[in-house]
Amino acid sequence: MYLGIDLGTSGVKALLIDDRQEVVGSASGHLDVSRPQPGWSEQKPSDWIRATEEAIAGLKAKHGSQFAAIKGIGLSGQMHGATLLDGSDEVLRPCILWNDTRSHAEAAKLDADPRFREISGNIVFPGFTAPKIDWVRNNEPEIFERLRKVLLPKDYLRLWLTGEHISEMSDSAGTSWLDVGARKWSAELLEATHLDESQMPSLVEGTEPAGTLRADLAARWGLSGKVVVAGGAGDNAASACGMGTVRSGQAFVSLGTSGVLFAANAAYRPNPQSAVHTFCHALPRAWHQMGVILSATDSLNWLSSITGKSAADLTIHLGEGLRKPTGVIFLPYLSGERTPHNDAVIRGSFTGLGHESDAAALTQAVLEGVAFAFRDSLNALTAAGTMLTRVTAVGGGSRSRYWLKAIATALGLPVDIPEDGDFGAAFGAARLGLIAAEGADPHKALTQPTTAETIEPVADLTAAYEDAYRRYRALYPAIRRTM
Known part of the structure; x- marks a missing residue:
């Protein structure tokens, strides 16, 4: 048996698979986000452990005998979080999360240093780890002085599980300290933020062993023998491992809280000016590129909260057939935007509203706005040299056929829907646990699920969508000038 642990923003999921990679069961533990000031987003690392214990207890209660046979554990986690530890591994402050934008000034300053884009292959986004540490140095100097280790969220869980300070390439690529092409920490970039490599965890590939489960935890969980903990992956790379999106040209579109257009690459091809993320994949000698939008299903959830109708109720009234755009345009920048604008200040908007604009029109505009944001990401990927011919849909929002x-239609690409099953980050983490424990061939283990259905672009609406997308693109600079 092999366990995948996915540390998300709203919860921890534990998923158990057998040696045939069939899901035995899963359980979860809840997490809350603290927002003490506008633009801030934090969690206590102790809550991650509490939620993981909850998930493990739930899994053991339902599948005790299978759980006792675990030989490998894989980790997945929300990326970019800054977990600060002192010399005794005590947490110095709440973790600053991926969607925290307080360090936008520090990010801009670091990004103006050409070494960061040249070495890391990416823009220094406000959500990345390095500018957060620079913010702490500028605003909490007493904390910075005591800082001895910086860990990403899932790697803090690894410290609890194994006692080791270890990370892996895919998650570390989102810090702005990794030489992504060489797959190692950059002493030059660390020095630029007043750090050195001693304050970083050691690095392994996601498929490699990265410690073993502590004896006291193994005994408490009823496990015997050596339990290997894999390097694991950041959440998007772990989802790609779950989906088998590991070969060049394979891609998925993820409709979660945030949205991701993810493409696997066999070579390192950075193009930071496109605002595309170019990161290491969880497999050796592999990379991936992502266009990232910050508010995907979050946009629909926001509309749900102000209308008092559930997201499902809002979308069901649109029916099955795709409608022609109405002229109402929604910019989904509720928390700023990454690809293609790298703008922490921009905010969302509706334009083209009239007396006839009812809840259905607003819902349609929200779904279209997110679709057009993915089109922006596709254009950015194309500019970075990645050409896609189709994508697979994952995430909670992919249950809406209308949205797909x-x-x-916005992308001009067929969208594949996988067969029923759990192919997300926790499943990918469990697969990495299997590979690390058994020494399995990653390309043989990380297969793609069967496609249950393919949704083609609606040819009759292609021209109308192109026209609406042109109007969508024109709105960003106009709105930005007013802020």
């Missing part, structure tokens, strides 16, 4: 039709 809008995305297919």
Whole structure:
């Protein structure tokens, strides 16, 4: 048996698979986000452990005998979080999360140093780890002086599980300290933020062993023998491992809280000016590129909260057939935007509203706005040299066929829907646990699920969607000038 642990923003999921990679069961533990000031987003690392214990207890209660046979554990986690530890591994302050934008000034300053884009292959985004540490140095100097180790969220869980300070390439690529092409920490970039390599965890590939489960935890969980903990992956790379998106040209579109257009690459091809993320994959000698939008299903959830109708109720009233855009345009920049604008200040908007603009029109505009944001990401990927011919849909929002039709038509690409099953980050983490424990061939283990259905672009609406997308693109600079 092999366990995947996915540390998300809203919860921890534990998923158990057998040696045939069939899911035995899963359980979860809840997490809350603290927002003490506008633009801030934090969690206590102790809550991650509490939620993991909850998930493990739930899994053991339902699948005790299978759980006792675990031989490998893989980790996945929300990326970019800054977990600060002192010399005794005590947490110095709450973790600053991926969607925290307080360090936008520090990010801009670091990004103006050409070494960061040249070595890391990426823009220094406000959500990345390095500018957060620079913010702490500028605003909490007493904390910075005591800082001895910086860990990403899932790697703090690894410290608890194994006692080791270890990370892996895919997650570390999102810190702005990794030489992504060489797959190692950059002493030059660390020095630019007043740090050195002694304050970083050691690095392994995601498929490699990265410690073993502590004896006291193994005994408490009823496990015997050596339990290997894999390097694991950041959440998007772990989802790619779950989906088998590991070969060049394979891609998925993720409709979660945030949105991701993810493409696997066999070579390192950075193009930071496009605002595309170019990161290491969880496999050796592999990379990936991502266009990232910050508010995907979060946009629909926001509309749900102000209308008092559930997201499902809002979308069901649109029916099955894709509608022609109405002229109402929604910019989904509720928390700023990454690809293609790298703008922490911009905010969302509706334009083109009239007396006839009812809840259905607003819902349609929200779905279209997110679809057009994915089109921006596709254009950015193309500019970075990655050409896609189709994508696979994952995430909670992919349950809406209407939304997938809008995305297919906006992208001009077929969208594949996998067969029923759990192929997300926790499943990918469990697969990495299997590979590390058994020494399995990653390319043989990380297969793709069967496609249950393919949604093609709606040809009759292609021209109307192109026209609406042009109007969508024109709105960002106009709105930005007013802020």
